[in-house]
């Protein structure tokens with residue numbers, strides 16, 4: 729990811745299309761699509777695909793950190809301790825789920841800060857083997873059987 733890629737350019741109260749996010753961050757729109765595949769959440773059931781600014785900013789911040797410091801599958805990055813931590817009690821909660829991605833949160837065992845990480849469905853499966861993943865009732869209805877089409881260019 730280029731050095732110029734600055735999460736603070738993203739306005740958290742705005743939504744962005746793939747094209748808007750790409751031009752804002754000076755990257756190719758295929759790069760943004762790759763982020764979505766990688767776990768950047770999007771608004772479901774809307775075309776064109778919309779990315780929430782708040783989610784995009786968190787995603788970029790996390791990407792920046794994980795480039796510096798690669799978390800293991802059972803770890804999350806603590807912003808306060810500035811290091812990867814296995815969440816307290818080996819418990820994470822599914823904080824948000826969309827068709828394309830999941831956001832997990834857990835508590836730092838050292839300082840008690842809330843830690844976040846994004847996980848694709850595949851990674852979530854691997855995480856479930858290592859940690860207890862709590863899924864709040866409000867998220868249990870999410871229908872995952874409808875995979876997101878990322879390459880939606882009309883041909």
Ligand SMILES: [Zn+2]
Pocket residue numbers: 806807808809810813836837838839840841
């Ligand atoms: Zn910490």
